[in-house]
Amino acid sequence: MLSRNTLLIGVMLASAVLAGCQESESSSKSGAASAPQQRPATQVGVITIQSADVELTSELPGRTVSSLEAEIRPQVGGIVEKRLFEEGQTVAAGDLLYQIESSSYESRVEQAQADLESAEATLKSTKQTYDRYRALKQQNNVSQQNLDDAYVAYLSAVAAQKKAKASLNSAKIDLEHTQITAPIDGKIGISRVSVGALVTAAQATVMTTIRATSPMYVDLAQTSVDQLHIRTLLRDANIEQGSQNVTLTLEDGSVYPFEGKVKTREVSVDAQTGSVTIRAQFPNPDGLLLPGMFVRGEIADLRDRQALLVPQQGISRNVKGEAVALVVTPDNKVEQRIVKTERAVGNQWYVTQGITVGDKVIVEGTAKVRVGSDVTSVELKRDAQTGRMVAVNAATSGQ
Numbered sequence: 001m002l003s004r005n006t007l008l009i010g011v012m013l014a015s016a017v018l019a020g021c022q023e024s025e026s027s028s029k030s031g032a033a034s035a036p037q038q039r040p041a042t043q044v045g046v047i048t049i050q051s052a053d054v055e056l057t058s059e060l061p062g063r064t065v066s067s068l069e070a071e072i073r074p075q076v077g078g079i080v081e082k083r084l085f086e087e088g089q090t091v092a093a094g095d096l097l098y099q100i101e102s103s104s105y106e107s108r109v110e111q112a113q114a115d116l117e118s119a120e121a122t123l124k125s126t127k128q129t130y131d132r133y134r135a136l137k138q139q140n141n142v143s144q145q146n147l148d149d150a151y152v153a154y155l156s157a158v159a160a161q162k163k164a165k166a167s168l169n170s171a172k173i174d175l176e177h178t179q180i181t182a183p184i185d186g187k188i189g190i191s192r193v194s195v196g197a198l199v200t201a202a203q204a205t206v207m208t209t210i211r212a213t214s215p216m217y218v219d220l221a222q223t224s225v226d227q228l229h230i231r232t233l234l235r236d237a238n239i240e241q242g243s244q245n246v247t248l249t250l251e252d253g254s255v256y257p258f259e260g261k262v263k264t265r266e267v268s269v270d271a272q273t274g275s276v277t278i279r280a281q282f283p284n285p286d287g288l289l290l291p292g293m294f295v296r297g298e299i300a301d302l303r304d305r306q307a308l309l310v311p312q313q314g315i316s317r318n319v320k321g322e323a324v325a326l327v328v329t330p331d332n333k334v335e336q337r338i339v340k341t342e343r344a345v346g347n348q349w350y351v352t353q354g355i356t357v358g359d360k361v362i363v364e365g366t367a368k369v370r371v372g373s374d375v376t377s378v379e380l381k382r383d384a385q386t387g388r389m390v391a392v393n394a395a396t397s398g399q
Helices: 002-034 103-138 144-176 224-233
Strands: 042-048 051-072 078-083 096-100 179-181 186-188 208-223 239-241 245-249 260-265 275-282 294-311 323-328 334-338 340-345 348-353 360-364 375-382 389-391
Touching (some): 042 389, 051 186, 051 275, 051 340, 103 144, 208 224, 208 245, 208 294, 224 294, 275 294, 360 375
Parallel strands (some): 042 375
Antiparallel strands (some): 042 360, 051 208, 051 294, 078 096, 096 179, 186 208, 208 275, 239 294, 245 260, 245 294, 260 275, 294 348, 323 334, 340 348, 375 389
16 A cells, blocks of 8 residues: 555656646747847948039920011001012012002102202202392492391201202102011011002001021020029039030920020019020021920039939938938948938939938838838949949948
């Protein structure tokens, strides 16, 4: 009986020891599983910011304008007898365009000529009378009153002769105006009057229009706000005025083959549009540019000798709408910078605040990291041929 009890006690002790061992092993495994594991640093692609000499451009809408334009209107009235040009042809200054019926004007010239001859005859007679009275007065053979009357008659004759001469000149000018000539070189448009039409002096209706198309002007509209930005940037010692060259994009998206130059800027702001007109001049040897075409002009208005450019994929917007960039710090932490982007230069942003030379801006992997994250950076550069980002060197660990 004693040996049986002893055996039971031994079995119970062995079971307790075994259970304790299993519990200890389970606790050990549980503790090991709950212990935190160190996560590896996230790999990101970065661009090291360097300064560059960059020409800054502004793209503006505009319309083409003739460098010279003349609206043809009659200076005398009458019936149009002839039209002496082909619509759309090139004319030279002085070319005859229209002939107005001239017989009545020729008659006026003849009448004025006769009036002048009569006035000259009267002048000659009164002068002779005055000279004779003056000689007689020296001999006291005529009264002073008679001499004065002769002098007044002579002066009246002089005035009448001048008036008649002026009337003749005016009649001749009117006769000349019956021949309407081109005042400038250029291309002539569609005629608004036909042969047989009655025209009047200084009428509102234009007979036709001549436009000089080489060179051509392009009037570009720039907002007053943009002009203020440009003047503010010019205060920077590294920024100077650009070449003021202008490239033109036509309505069909093609680039005009000739480069233009800014000729002048309007000195006031349009109160209705809030814009300032910038006039550029372009050669137009082939006549490709026509007056009134809608175009877009790109002006090289500024040059920054130490510009900072950031790839567009390296700039995003926060909830406030501010431009931000993620920068890798020297200890390989992610830092957020609020930056100021002035304008786009190709596929990069021209940044004036928030970024300095030597900063490493994250351009690949921004969605995988947060501010304060540990990262491993891979230096990238833009391939000149493909425009894609490619690695410059192997990944460098921050350990």
